[in-house]
Amino acid sequence: MKNIFLAIFFIMGFNCVYSQNTKGTVTDSLYKEDHFYAGITYNLLAGTPESIKQSGFSTGFHLGYIKDMPFNKGRNIALGIGLGYSANSFNQNLLVNKETSGLFEYSILNDKSSYSKNKISMHLIELPLEFRWRTSTPTNSDFWRVYTGFKLGYLVMHTAKHVGDLGVLKYSNVNNFETVQYGLTLSIGYGTWNLHLYYALSPIFNKKATINGSSINIKAIKVGLVFYIL
Template identity: 45%
Template sequence: MHIFGAFFLCLINYLYWAMRFSCILIILMFSSTFVTGQVLESNRDLDRKYLEDQFYFGLTYNFATNLPADVSQRNLSYGLQAGFIKDIPLSYERTMGIGIGLGYGINSYYTNLLASQQGSDVEYTVLDSDADFKRNKIATHVLEVPFQFRWRNSTSEEYKFWRIYTGVKLGYVFDGRSKYVSSSERIIFVNKDIRDFQYGLTLNVGYNTFNVHIYYALSSLFNDGVMEQSGEVIEIKPLKVGLIFYIL
């Protein structure tokens, strides 16, 4: 009986500590699961909060379309643009979204259409092909507001992906000048005939770093009714083609 009682007491003691250990183990397992779940949920939330392509820089060649008769482009007409775009995802996977931004653009248009001041007016004449001049251009400094519909196959961990961004770009020309330079004279003045408010369609397509940028103006470079000396209305519309680079 003494042996049985001692055995029974040892068994009871063993079961007590075994149950206590089991309870502690179960509590630790639940705690670990809860913490792990919180971390996974946090990581999931983090993955769903990444943004793409918020800063941009672009370089373009500027074509002057819809030129008057006998007017042609000369030299290298170029454009530079840079700015910030707020990325606003529309889909849960964040592959669809819109972008609204603010930027700054510099543009030049080299042609043989000479602008000269005549009192308070500006007169436009076509320079002969044998005219001796170094450069003749229209230069603009523009405050730009791009609006884009965006598609990309990116993830929070993938930085190389395809993108297609299309939309419109609004621009306010806060400085527009005509500049003519020859061996004998230099003429620079603020040209009030340049349209203040300009707008056009944009398309950006590419993979990773290099992306093709296209801008087609829906508005004329000059105000309505501006004519060259022959009486033909000047309705030049810029077409810009080049590269654009995006940075997070």
């Protein structure tokens, strides 16, 4: 986690230096913007049953590359297609436990004093697609931007970890997670600082994950900051 924070701050610092060095410099009129991105988010769960509650601080870290493709003469309107990596955690009271039969069962931890940690973690390879509007010019690297789009994610690794009265339980690649996850994105900001929102359209678990016969139809919402750099 420390290395991820250092990478984000390095990108922020480099972006600031780049902006200072390019002001007043004439650049190619066929310029493009924002090839690399790094972000940090606070992760929430939506659509949760009333009994599922979050606890602690749930975070997400996001890195990637986006190919910018302007399609108007002013080059301030563009499409962006990219490839990225996302690591996410969700601290909550949904216990994932493996039965002797090898199947996974799900239950609610109602007594917070019975455990010190209970979380799920997910690592995804992502394909972002953005419609991009900005106030950039060939000689201005600080500008307003509004990027909206869609993000498709493929789950490459995930874990469920519990530390409490039941002992230490840790399961990797629980087969009831949705392998393909997707949602809507929105990034708004000026210069280095940009607010970012991801709203999942797909659930975290598939229909085989149930509590008392009802599907666990929880989805992710991620709110935070994203930084762009050429």
